[in-house]
Structures are given as structure tokens and as C-alpha cells.
Amino acid sequence: MTAPVGVAMLAVAHWPSADPASVPPIAGFVTSAFSPLAAAVADMCLSEAFGAPPAPPELGEGIAIVLASVTGDLATSAAIADAVSHGQRVPPLLFFQSNPNAVAGHIAARWGLAGPVVCSIPAADPMADAIGSAALLIEDGDATAALVVVASTYGDGRVAATAALIGPGKWVGDRAEEPALAADQPAQRASHPFTFGVRDAVQTPWQAPVARGG
Amino acid sequence: MSSTVQDGTAPQVVVTGLGVTSAFGRGAAPLLDGVMAGKPAFGPVTRFDTGRCRASDAACLPGQPDLAGELGSVITDACAEAGFAADARAGIPLLVALHADAGAARDPAAPTVLGDTAARSAAATGFGPPPRIYTAACVAASSALADAAAMICSGRAPAVVVAAGYLVDADGFWLFDAGRTLAKDGQVRPFSVGRKGMLLGDAAAAVVLEAGDAAERRGAPLLGRMAGWGRAGDAYHVCQPRPDGTGLARAIESALRRGRIGPGDVGYVNANGSGTSFADASEAAALHRAFGASALTVPVSSTKSVHGHALEASALLEFAVTVLALRDGALPVNAGYLGPDPDCELDLVLAAGREARTRYALTLNAAFGGANTALLLATA
Numbered sequence: 001m002t003a004p005v006g007v008a009m010l011a012v013a014h015w016p017s018a019d020p021a022s023v024p025p026i027a028g029f030v031t032s033a034f035s036p037l038a039a040a041v042a043d044m045c046l047s048e049a050f051g052a053p054p055a056p057p058e059l060g061e062g063i064a065i066v067l068a069s070v071t072g073d074l075a076t077s078a079a080i081a082d083a084v085s086h087g088q089r090v091p092p093l094l095f096f097q098s099n100p101n102a103v104a105g106h107i108a109a110r111w112g113l114a115g116p117v118v119c120s121i122p123a124a125d126p127m128a129d130a131i132g133s134a135a136l137l138i139e140d141g142d143a144t145a146a147l148v149v150v151a152s153t154y155g156d157g158r159v160a161a162t163a164a165l166i167g168p169g170k171w172v173g174d175r176a177e178e179p180a181l182a183a184d185q186p187a188q189r190a191s192h193p194f195t196f197g198v199r200d201a202v203q204t205p206w207q208a209p210v211a212r213g214g
Numbered sequence: 215m216s217s218t219v220q221d222g223t224a225p226q227v228v229v230t231g232l233g234v235t236s237a238f239g240r241g242a243a244p245l246l247d248g249v250m251a252g253k254p255a256f257g258p259v260t261r262f263d264t265g266r267c268r269a270s271d272a273a274c275l276p277g278q279p280d281l282a283g284e285l286g287s288v289i290t291d292a293c294a295e296a297g298f299a300a301d302a303r304a305g306i307p308l309l310v311a312l313h314a315d316a317g318a319a320r321d322p323a324a325p326t327v328l329g330d331t332a333a334r335s336a337a338a339t340g341f342g343p344p345p346r347i348y349t350a351a352c353v354a355a356s357s358a359l360a361d362a363a364a365m366i367c368s369g370r371a372p373a374v375v376v377a378a379g380y381l382v383d384a385d386g387f388w389l390f391d392a393g394r395t396l397a398k399d400g401q402v403r404p405f406s407v408g409r410k411g412m413l414l415g416d417a418a419a420a421v422v423l424e425a426g427d428a429a430e431r432r433g434a435p436l437l438g439r440m441a442g443w444g445r446a447g448d449a450y451h452v453c454q455p456r457p458d459g460t461g462l463a464r465a466i467e468s469a470l471r472r473g474r475i476g477p478g479d480v481g482y483v484n485a486n487g488s489g490t491s492f493a494d495a496s497e498a499a500a501l502h503r504a505f506g507a508s509a510l511t512v513p514v515s516s517t518k519s520v521h522g523h524a525l526e527a528s529a530l531l532e533f534a535v536t537v538l539a540l541r542d543g544a545l546p547v548n549a550g551y552l553g554p555d556p557d558c559e560l561d562l563v564l565a566a567g568r569e570a571r572t573r574y575a576l577t578l579n580a581a582f583g584g585a586n587t588a589l590l591l592a593t594a
Binding site: 028060061064065068069070071072073074077078080081083084085087088089090091092094095096098099100101102103104105106108109111112113114115116117118119120121122123124129133136137139140141142155 | 263266314316318319320322323324325326327328343344345346347348349350351353354357360361364365367368370384385388389390391392393394395444445446447448449450451452453461464468581582583584585587
């Protein structure tokens with residue numbers, strides 16, 4: 001997993017199992033593991049960065065959510081199609097979960113993330129594409145950091161998900177080196193909230209340089 | 215960090231081509247006639263059975279149009295207007311927004327929910343495969359537009375084509391009916407007392423966005439300028455907007471900041487205005503929060519009241535309407551109005567013939583998950 005120069009990985013989490021039964025349910029979402037999977041891996045990642053929800057308000061306000069998927073929510077689409085094809089009423093809960101924005105809203109409300117919400121199905125490497133989208137958002141100024149979630153629920157039942165919290169900095173090789181505080185970006189060093197704000201309750205290789213930066 | 219709009223060093227983003235199809239027909243002219251007259255395109259759906267649904271109407275083209283074909287046509291139209299021949303398009307990024315595909319939903323072997331619509335329309339028009347499909351509901355296309363503008367401003371690409379499409383289908387209609395969002399009275403009445411909800415509508419649209427200096431060198435037509443854009447989230451709910459409108463207000467403020475103008479400079483707002491009770495009130499609150507006293511004097515309309523809600527394509531259809539309205543100096547009508555709602559105190563455009571007295575217009579969109587976008591357009 002790589003990130004473009006200009007952003008760095010602040011926290012990362014991989015869902016540990018391909019078994020959909022490993023995914024804890026969340027209230028209001030039925031039939032499909034897609035939304036619960038995205039929420040669960042987001043929780044893992046954000047817990048690493050912030051501890052318990054919500055994120056500190058001064059940070060959460062600028063954190064975008066970029067939710068990408070290899071598949072999209074195939075099970076929900078199939079359940080809707082099955083109801084329509086058989087002339088049965090579509091279960092109302094499927095309406096609320098029919099778009100990936102719904103679980104992005106769940107994550108945003110739970111963690112207090114008030115940056116932009118972008119959902120996509122990339123053609124190639126979904127994490128690379130999603131990080132690129134997040135980097136563009138940060139560089140363009142509507143987000144100060146981004147939670148990037150790649151969640152996929154395959155037709156054969158497997159699930160896979162990774163989440164990463166990224167922010168300004170420099171990414172070198174396969175891990176961050178003094179990420180948010182690159183010497184050639186003094187303006188970011190001086191002004192970016194992550195320089196001062198990320199909690200250091202859980203020290204990770206990604207997080208430590210940022211936490212030290214203040 | 216690359217040059218940005220905010221620091222004044224980035225190129226201007228201009229619109230050099232536009233193609234659109236709506237329930238009014240193919241091309242900009244019938245769409246403009248419909249939105250300026252405030253004449254809704256809704257009628258009983260005949261494309262599929264609505265027998266078990268509460269609602270029965272939508273804004274549909276006749277027959278069973280093919281989405282890839284419609285998308286290919288509007289991409290071709292937009293590129294032709296911009297002066298990009300088919301053999302010059304392969305290196306131009308194509309960003310596409312789409313709804314889940316009904317065929318893919320019935321194919322157990324489908325790799326994604328999307329089908330091959332984007333790939334077919336891209337191949338048919340000389341583009342490479344889109345890098346991603348934007349799926350963020352009602353802000354999918356506006357997110358693509360904002361990304362395209364940011365790509366141009368940061369020097370990632372001199373030109374980007376954005377396309378989006380949705381054709382009313384049984385899965386979408388039955389789903390939204392199950393969510394009790396569709397208007398049983400067959401009319402969309404944004405910001406009006408007695409509004410009953412939204413109705414779906416067909417749309418396919420494409421625009422060419424380009425760096426102003428590059429467009430000028432090519433002698434491309436300048437249909438308008440994308441002067442600003444803003445995106446922000448509500449951090450509030452899975453599907454309901456924040457009642458006080460703070461998320462959308464922050465998106466508006468970001469767009470105005472990029473455009474280096476104040477609320478008083480905006481002469482028209484093409485509102486999200488879905489016609490649902492809760493969402494319209496939230497949007498009115500956002501306009502008051504962002505505009506202050508100007509919220510009572512800036513003309514507002516939601517053209518969903520005539521062309522319907524095109525889901526992932528809605529923001530691009532409304533972007534096209536707003537570009538054309540600014541170009542022609544006329545304001546689209548907010549149709550279906552029955553009377554004032556105290557929660558939606560706005561200067562609504564309620565009759566045809568009202569002139570635009572401004573260079574600037576906003577087009578707003580809000581979606582599930584508390585996703586909000588504001589795009590600021592200016593005359594070229």
C-alpha cells in the first residue's frame with residue numbers, strides 16, 4: 001500500500017477475516033455484510049488513531065471519508081432485484097442502506113467526521129485510487145485529512161476491508177518517514193492540526209512521528 | 215502543495231462543451247424550454263409495472279432507452295462542442311457517476327454492482343476506461359465535477375470530461391417507493407407547503423471542463439466558468455440531513471471562498487430541493503446560515519420540480535441547467551408551488567420570465583450520509 005508524496009498514513013487497519021460471519025452487525029443494516037464491514041474496519045482504524053469515538057472535534061471537522069469498493073454492495077442490490085422480480089415489496093431498510101453513503105454517514109456521525117464524503121468503485125487498485133482521491137481533497141483544501149475505507153463483499157461470500165487515516169506529509173517506500181512534517185513543507189508543519197492534535201494513546205509506527213511533531 | 219484557486223495562481227476552470235438528455239428530450243433546447251416554463255415532465259410510468267407501489271409517476275423519456283447509448287451520445291455532443299475529435303480524446307480523463315445497474319443485480323457472476331455501462335460508453339466515444347465510477351448518490355456527479363476542477367487547478371490534467379446517467383428503472387422506483395420518499399400526488403413541490411416528496415427522472419449529461427488558458431489557445435467555446443466548489447459533511451445521520459444545515463452551509467462558504475465572492479454576489483441558486491419535507495427545510499436553513507440577510511433576496515429554484523431526481527446524475531443535470539440559465543440570463547422556475555412554508559423562507563422563482571441579474575450562480579446538492587456539495591458557476 002503506497003500513498004503519493006504529500007500525504008502520509010497516520011493509522012491503518014485490515015479486517016482480519018474473509019468470513020462474513022466475522023463482521024459484527026450494526027443496527028438498521030440488514031441482509032448484506034457490506035456496510036457493517038466498512039463500519040467495523042473504520043472503527044479499527046479510527047480507534048488506533050483516536051481511542052474511543054468521537055474524534056477530537058477540532059480534528060474531526062476536517063476529516064473526509066473516502067469509501068471505495070471493488071464490488072459495491074452486491075448483496076443489497078441483489079436483494080432489491082429479487083424483491084422486484086418476484087413482485088414483492090422491497091424491504092424499507094434496504095432503501096436506507098442501498099447507497100454506500102449511508103454507512104459513510106454512520107461512520108461520520110459516530111466519529112464526528114464532518115469533511116467531504118466520496119464513494120466510488122475504482123477500476124484498478126482501489127486503495128491506491130482512494131488514497132489519490134483523498135490526497136486531491138486534502139490538497140484542494142476541503143479536507144485536512146481523510147479516512148480511506150476499501151470494503152468489498154464478493155459474490156462467493158468472501159469479505160475484505162482495509163481502512164487508513166491519511167493526512168499531509170511525505171510517504172517514502174512502504175512506510176512514513178517523518179510524514180506530516182516534511183522539511184520541504186514548512187507551511188503545513190506550522191499550521192496543520194494534526195501536527196498538534198493526534199492522540200498518542202496508542203503509539204504506532206505511523207502515528208508516532210505525528211504525535212511527536214507538536 | 216500545488217497552486218490552488220484560493221491563492222489565485224491556479225488556472226480558471228471553464229466549461230467548453232455540454233451534452234444533455236432529459237425527460238424533455240435529447241439536447242439542451244427542450245430541457246431549457248421545460249425548466250424556464252416550469253412545465254413538469256412527470257407522468258405515469260409505463261416502462262415497468264408500478265402496481266404494488268404507492269406512487270406511480272416519474273419523468274421518463276419514451277420507450278426503453280439504453281443508458282450506455284444515451285451516455286455515449288451526450289459525451290459525443292459535449293466533446294464535439296468543445297472541439298475534441300474522437301481521436302483526440304484518449305488522453306483526457308473521463309470521470310463518470312452512475313447508479314447501481316439492474317442487470318448486474320440479477321447476474322450472480324457480476325463482479326460489481328455497476329455493469330459495463332461506463333466501459334461501453336467510454337470505448338464508443340474514444341476514451342480510455344474511467345479510473346473510477348462515482349457512486350455517492352445525489353452528490354456523485356458533483357463530486358466528480360469538483361474532482362475534475364481540482365485536477366485542472368493542480369495541473370494534473372488540462373481538460374477533464376465528466377459524465378453521468380440514470381434512467382428510471384423498476385429497482386430504483388420500487389426502492390424509493392419502499393422508502394416512502396416518492397410523491398403520491400405526482401408532483402414535486404420544493405420548499406412548498408404541502409410537498410409530498412420527490413419523483414425520479416431520466417438524465418444523461420456530460421460536460422467538458424478545461425483550463426481557461428488551454429481552452430483559449432484552442433479557440434474553444436466558453437459556455438461558462440466553474441468559479442468555485444465546496445464539499446462538506448454533516449457528521450449527523452445515516453440518511454437525514456442535519457436540520458440546521460451547517461454541513462451544506464460550510465460547502466457553500468467554501469465554494470464562495472474559492473470564487474472570491476460574497477453571498478451578495480450570487481444571483482441564482484439551483485437548489486437541491488428534492489421536495490421532501492425534512493430535506494428542504496434543512497436546505498433553507500443552510501441558505502440562511504451561509505447567506506445571512508441575502509437568503510431572503512437571492513432567487514432560488516429547484517429544477518427537480520420539472521425534470522425529476524436523476525439520482526447519481528442529478529447534480530450534473532442541474533449543473534447543465536445552471537450553465538445554460540446563466541448563459542441565457544434567465545431563471546428556471548420552481549414548479550409545483552402551493553404556498554409558503556415558514557420553514558422555507560426563500561425568494562423562490564415562481565413564474566417564467568424572471569431575468570438573471572448576475573454573473574454568478576450556485577448549484578447545490580445533498581445526499582444520504584450527510585454529503586453536501588456546492589458548485590459556483592459564472593458567466594464566461
